[in-house]
């Protein structure tokens with residue numbers, strides 16, 4: 066598994082009274098997150114027209130950055146393709162494209178292209194970093210103004226962040242609480258304070274903080290769409306899920322070694338497995354009678370483990386909930402909910418699946434729904450990867 | 463008056479027991495008489511082994527009362543057995 070995790074998220078508030086945004090954010094991942102491209106585009110005006118411009122721009126920028134084509138050329142294509150606004154007689158959308166690639170070391174290689182959006186900000190920890198951009202003049206025929214792209218290439222190491230936002234953020238408060246708006250300096254020092262206060266803040270939360278601050282400066286009636294996107298490079302948060310007793314009893318202690326040496330949160334699913342772990346680690350296993358629902362047996366507690374649950378029923382319910390993307394807060398307070406909460410807080414999930422056949426489940430009176438362990442884990446992995454963009458891995462014992 | 467020791471009750475919450483009626487037994491707070499509740503120390507345990515024991519004559523769900531395992535447990539049966547147990 067990778068030692069670097071790229072956490073990308075964004076937050077957005079539409080211009081007051083609009084139901085659709087003129088700022089468009091796109092994100093896609095390739096090759097198990099080895100390459101991530103995110104684009105933020107701001108279309109001329111607001112509402113539907115702006116949204117069309119911005120969506121087109123973002124989508125094209127996106128596609129083109131996965132192609133080997135030279136940047137200047139792709140930027141020209143984008144601008145030539147945009148429809149012309151009937152009133153203003155110009156076609157215009159700003160954009161920022163960040164192409165993030167995981168290199169072999171603990172670093173992420175960034176290719177950043179900026180066109181008329183406010184400059185992106187970079188932080189190493191909470192310290193703002195300045196960097197140079199190459200200016201590329203497009204000199205496009207029929208351009209209504211000089212078009213200059215900013216291009217830069219740099220590395221983000223663990224603990225660094227990149228903030229990209231629309232002018233709705235930098236101009237927040239203009240003419241209201243601040244004569245010249247919030248401006249780049251304002252955003253920079255605000256973000257710095259937030260990171261100092263909470264050094265491990267997720268991209269999702271940081272983007273939210275910036276956006277809601279801008280919204281407040283606008284006295285809660287945004288003059289323009291307010292969008293902020295954050296890239297955060299950090300160590301991955303890991304979770305281990307152990308289910309099923311090992312095929313051979315001699316491997317029981319090996320399993321426990323694996324659990325103990327794991328760095329991250331640990332979940333054991335399965336009564337028999339939990340009993341084995343409890344016996345070898347010499348720690349008490351206690352059933353928590355307050356945490357269950359009619360479909361899900363109670364969870365248990367054991368020191369050193371984040372969660373201990375029953376096996377098949379719980380896992381199949383977890384898989385179904387993940388497949389249906391059910392938010393944790395809509396679930397009853399049982400093992401499934403706790404399980405899902407832990408999954409959502411993790412970036413990488415490692416499964417260790419014991420292959421011993423559980424005699425009890427050979428009982429024909431047990432509902433067929435309780436499939437075989439392997440199938441279940443396969444469903445879990447797929448749901449986590451496809452619906453929640455988590456990385457997963459699997460080993461049998 | 464000498465204080466009586468509580469009766470130890472273990473309800474199996476393993477998969478086999480849970481799906482075959484064990485879930486109903488976990489509502490013990492609702493269906494047991496308060497006097498009975500006060501006289502018992504009720505806990506959940508993961509699989510007490512009955513489901514894997516071929517020699518077992520009775521089917522799940524299993525409950526262990528004062529060291530003795532009972533099968534095919536229902537709410538009514540548990541009420542009755544615990545009444546007897548605390549008066550024994």
Ligand code: FES
Nearest residue numbers: 474476479512513
């Ligand atoms: S699950 Fe209850 S005895 Fe095995």
